[in-house]
Amino acid sequence: MADDLEQFRSEVRSWLEANCPEEMRQPVRDERDVYWGGRNASFKSDAQKQWFEACRDKGYTVPEWPKEYGGAGLSPAEGKIFRQEMAAINARPPLSSFGIWMLGPALLHFGTEGQKQRFLNEIARGEIRWCQGYSEPGSGSDLVSMQTYGEDKGDHWIVNGQKIWTSYADEADWIFCLVRTDKENKYQGITFMLFDMENQGVSTKPILLISGNSPFCETFMDDVKVPKSYGEDIPAYVGEVNRGWDVAKYLLGHEREMISATGGGDRASSLGSVTSRQGELDPVLRAEMAMFDVDALSFTAMSEKFMDELKANKGHPAQPNMLKYAGTELNKRRHELLMAAGGSAALEWDSEESGGGKTARSWLRTKANSIEGGTSEVMLNVISKRILELPGG
Amino acid sequence: MPLYHDDDQAMLADSASQFMREEGAINKQLRHWRDRDCKDGFGHGLWEQFGEMGFTGMLVDEDDGGLGMGHVEAAIVLEEIGRNLTPSPFLASSVLAATALKHGSEDLRSRWLPGLIEGKSVFTVAIDEGPKHNPQRIGCKAEKSGNGFKLNGKKAFVLHGASADMMVVAARTSGSDDDTDGVTLFAVPKDTSGIEHDARRLVDSSMATHTSFDDVELDGDAVIGEVDGGREILNAMLDAGRVGAAAEGVGVARGAMDMTVDYLKQRKQFGKTIGEFQALQHRAAHLYAEVEIARAVTIKAAQLLDGGSEKAELMASVAKAKVAKAAGLAVREGVQMHGGIGMTDEYDIGLYMKRDRALQEFLGDQYYHAERVAQLSGY
Ligand SMILES: Cc1cc2nc3c(=O)[nH]c(=O)nc-3n(C[C@H](O)[C@H](O)[C@H](O)COP(=O)(O)OP(=O)(O)OC[C@H]3O[C@@H](n4cnc5c(N)ncnc54)[C@H](O)[C@@H]3O)c2cc1C
Numbered sequence: 053m054a055d056d057l058e059q060f061r062s063e064v065r066s067w068l069e070a071n072c073p074e075e076m077r078q079p080v081r082d083e084r085d086v087y088w089g090g091r092n093a094s095f096k097s098d099a100q101k102q103w104f105e106a107c108r109d110k111g112y113t114v115p116e117w118p119k120e121y122g123g124a125g126l127s128p129a130e131g132k133i134f135r136q137e138m139a140a141i142n143a144r145p146p147l148s149s150f151g152i153w154m155l156g157p158a159l160l161h162f163g164t165e166g167q168k169q170r171f172l173n174e175i176a177r178g179e180i181r182w183c184q185g186y187s188e189p190g191s192g193s194d195l196v197s198m199q200t201y202g203e204d205k206g207d208h209w210i211v212n213g214q215k216i217w218t219s220y221a222d223e224a225d226w227i228f229c230l231v232r233t234d235k236e237n238k239y240q241g242i243t244f245m246l247f248d249m250e251n252q253g254v255s256t257k258p259i260l261l262i263s264g265n266s267p268f269c270e271t272f273m274d275d276v277k278v279p280k281s282y283g284e285d286i287p288a289y290v291g292e293v294n295r296g297w298d299v300a301k302y303l304l305g306h307e308r309e310m311i312s313a314t315g316g317g318d319r320a321s322s323l324g325s326v327t328s329r330q331g332e333l334d335p336v337l338r339a340e341m342a343m344f345d346v347d348a349l350s351f352t353a354m355s356e357k358f359m360d361e362l363k364a365n366k367g368h369p370a371q372p373n374m375l376k377y378a379g380t381e382l383n384k385r386r387h388e389l390l391m392a393a394g395g396s397a398a399l400e401w402d403s404e405e406s407g408g409g410k411t412a413r414s415w416l417r418t419k420a421n422s423i424e425g426g427t428s429e430v431m432l433n434v435i436s437k438r439i440l441e442l443p444g445g
Numbered sequence: 446m447p448l449y450h451d452d453d454q455a456m457l458a459d460s461a462s463q464f465m466r467e468e469g470a471i472n473k474q475l476r477h478w479r480d481r482d483c484k485d486g487f488g489h490g491l492w493e494q495f496g497e498m499g500f501t502g503m504l505v506d507e508d509d510g511g512l513g514m515g516h517v518e519a520a521i522v523l524e525e526i527g528r529n530l531t532p533s534p535f536l537a538s539s540v541l542a543a544t545a546l547k548h549g550s551e552d553l554r555s556r557w558l559p560g561l562i563e564g565k566s567v568f569t570v571a572i573d574e575g576p577k578h579n580p581q582r583i584g585c586k587a588e589k590s591g592n593g594f595k596l597n598g599k600k601a602f603v604l605h606g607a608s609a610d611m612m613v614v615a616a617r618t619s620g621s622d623d624d625t626d627g628v629t630l631f632a633v634p635k636d637t638s639g640i641e642h643d644a645r646r647l648v649d650s651s652m653a654t655h656t657s658f659d660d661v662e663l664d665g666d667a668v669i670g671e672v673d674g675g676r677e678i679l680n681a682m683l684d685a686g687r688v689g690a691a692a693e694g695v696g697v698a699r700g701a702m703d704m705t706v707d708y709l710k711q712r713k714q715f716g717k718t719i720g721e722f723q724a725l726q727h728r729a730a731h732l733y734a735e736v737e738i739a740r741a742v743t744i745k746a747a748q749l750l751d752g753g754s755e756k757a758e759l760m761a762s763v764a765k766a767k768v769a770k771a772a773g774l775a776v777r778e779g780v781q782m783h784g785g786i787g788m789t790d791e792y793d794i795g796l797y798m799k800r801d802r803a804l805q806e807f808l809g810d811q812y813y814h815a816e817r818v819a820q821l822s823g824y
Contacts, residue, residue, distance in 0.1 A: 078598075106525075108820070139530070158673075187785065190713075191714075192714065192784050192785060193714050193715070193784070194714040194715045194716075197714075197715075206573065259789055259791070260789065260790040261788055261789060261790060262788055262789065262790055262795030262796075262798070262799070284513045299476065306464060322589045331576065332575075334577070334812045334813050334816050335812075335816055336812040336813075336815045336816045336819075337810075337812035337813075340812060345625045384777075389771075391802060392805075392806075392810055392812060394575050394576060394805055395575070395576030395577040395578075396573070396577075396601060396602035396647075396807075397576040397601075397647045398576070399647040399649075399653075399802065399803055399806060400645045400646070400647060401645075401647055401648050401650075402645075402646055403645045403646075406645075412648040412802075413808075414800075416648075416795070416798070417783070417803075419777070419780050419788060419798070420785075422781060422785070423781065423784055423785055423788065424785075427781070427784060428781070429722075429724055429725070432724070433724075
């Protein structure tokens with residue numbers, strides 16, 4: 053067994069060596085540095101295209117998904133080795149998407165064979181880009197109060213309502229959307245629908261963020277016709293009608309893991325060593341960074357432990373909430389410190405030297421980490437209730 | 446002296462508050478100029494109104510045509526500036542440069558102060574040479590040349606440098622970069638040849654320049670105070686500026702806190718107003734405590750400065766650091782408690798976060814000043 057794994061490791065290593073272009077081993081600097089796929093996608097460079105295609109053909113865009121759904125069918129132990137070898141050469145993810153992080157895991161768990169064949173393959177091959185239609189203006193933390201309504205018309209629904217904060221809705225091809233199908237039943241009256249954003253009646257309006265970018269939108273549904281089926285064994289909803297809340301919650305667990313990992317979690321190097329002006333740091337700032345590194349490097353161990361336990365089906369099911377909370381709070385702190393280390397140069401908003409305000413804009417963007425995918429307060433509420441079993445509402 | 450505002454100060458606070466709320470409001474000034482990509486980062490019309498209100502020359506001696514007020518009064522105006530995020534050259538011109546000019550010759554004062562008092566002239570200061578505040582190191586060199594000086598070197602983070610009619614420059618006239626002695630301050634007029642401004646927009650939509658001096662010829666009478674005797678004036682200027690920046694920071698903190706508490710009273714989730722959740726109530730109450738404490742130490746530092754106390758230096762650093770912590774907390778809690786809407790450009794809470802960041806950095810952040818507190822306390 054151990055020998056097999058070592059054999060696997062050396063195979064992966066030489067495959068990466070041969071297939072990952074040098075350019076794809078540089079740190080990700082902006083969103084376009086990672087390929088997101090979709091009908092209207094374009095590659096930023098030849099290297100990006102080459103890297104994506106090599107991974108896609110090998111199933112490495114989603115290494116642990118079964119081969120028949122576009123993955124490489126790696127075991128948990130192999131998956132871990134794959135991630136370690138990717139990290140060792142600093143390889144960029146070949147493909148990023150909400151399909152991979154969110155919808156995919158939900159389909160693997162709840163989907164029909166027909167849905168898996170179609171949608172998982174489309175995701176793994178980067179053909180369809182998905183967005184997440186959960187939040188509404190009046191329903192954020194209290195998501196289950198959502199009102200977007202689908203009226204049953206026999207073989208289809210007519211959907212009306214509004215979603216908000218829909219990340220990349222203006223670039224996405226399809227949406228996985230929570231729609232109320234029973235007004236009498238709060239938890240058991242929501243259906244997890246899948247539909248094409250090109251359907252008549254779907255429109256989006258970008259919202260400008262404080263970072264100056266605009267990756268999220270208001271999404272309007274105005275008499276949108278959603279068929280109940282896309283073909284044999286391909287229903288237009290995941291799980292059962294009116295049981296979408298179970299799917300929604302399952303998916304949120306994965307979303308939270310993903311967000312915590314992009315947080316303070318997956319970095320092996322210390323913060324002090326990545327700031328360029330190490331020698332000149334004020335002593336108190338240096339101490340503050342060292343304290344951050346203590347927390348961040350410890351958190352990295354927690355993430356690893358969590359992943360190992362997850363694959364072995366151990367650990368408390370509500371733990372992703374703890375990781376999401378801790379990881380995102382750390383990431384915000386990290387960026388506060390990067391701003392402090394950068395000084396007045398980091399304040400620059402659009403100069404060439406600052407890469408168009410890279411440090412400042414990233415700092416502002418991280419403030420959303422503890423809001424998106426469920427706020428820190430909601431995470432703490434879940435921990436208190438589900439893990440600590442504290443009494444009360 | 447009691448640590449609250451006397452009747453005159455309370456009246457000043459009322460009129461400054463009303464003025465900034467009406468004339469200096471976010472939509473009227475900050476967003477207005479930002480959305481027009483204004484190269485000054487503030488409105489000259491508003492600056493003239495500052496003059497009419499008597500703000501511009503409030504720290505200038507009565508003999509020089511000013512109001513002869515103190516740092517407590519300047520702090521009152523700055524707090525209102527902070528609350529409304531009003532962009533203006535007040536801190537750099539009326540606090541920092543005006544403090545330096547107090548030490549200037551009769552000639553210098555009569556050349557520059559009338560324009561300031563009227564709100565026609567804009568000043569700035571050029572101290573730091575790198576991305577972090579470090580006034581100990583002055584590498585810019587002013588060498589004797591004829592009756593005057595030749596200035597060479599580079600300065601960074603010069604607030605609205607390209608818009609300033611006069612810039613107070615800290616330069617070295619003897620010794621080496623890190624020496625305490627050998628520093629001289631110069632009042633450098635705008636169009637002197639050999640000056641180059643590289644203007645940058647900052648995160649809070651204000652402007653700052655990287656400014657370089659290439660054989661800039663200065664008259665001997667551009668010297669503020671004595672040749673080689675600039676360190677003490679520089680320190681006085683820095684203390685005044687730090688207390689001023691702290692006062693503005695208190696205003697930013699209060700503005701952000703007020704908006705947030707308001708939002709807690711309006712937004713409903715789970716069939717309740719979110720302000721009903723004790724998890725948020727305690728944090729709002731904690732924030733209130735921190736902001737009140739920060740405000741108290743800022744008034745204290747301003748009073749000590751006005752009284753010429755030897756503890757003023759220490760308390761200026763305490764105030765700058767404490768306000769940075771409290772205002773940082775206020776803007777972070779503000780965005781977080783607004784949820785998704787806090788991340789949008791449409792809402793003002795993010796603007797408070799941006800302004801706070803720039804203010805934190807100006808004249809030393811909390812880490813710099815905590816270190817200074819340790820040093821001044823002898824450990
Ligand atoms: C960058 C970004 C991307 C996003 N992308 C998507 C997306 O793709 N799809 C999607 O559907 N949504 C998305 N969201 C929305 C996100 O899930 C919501 O913003 C989030 O759930 C919070 O909801 P809200 O904004 O309505 O805040 P609210 O729920 O109104 O919360 C306001 C404040 O009250 C606090 N609060 C609420 N209830 C409690 C309580 N019971 N106890 C204590 N405190 C409480 C919150 O923690 C928060 O601090 C995104 C958000 C952001 C910022």
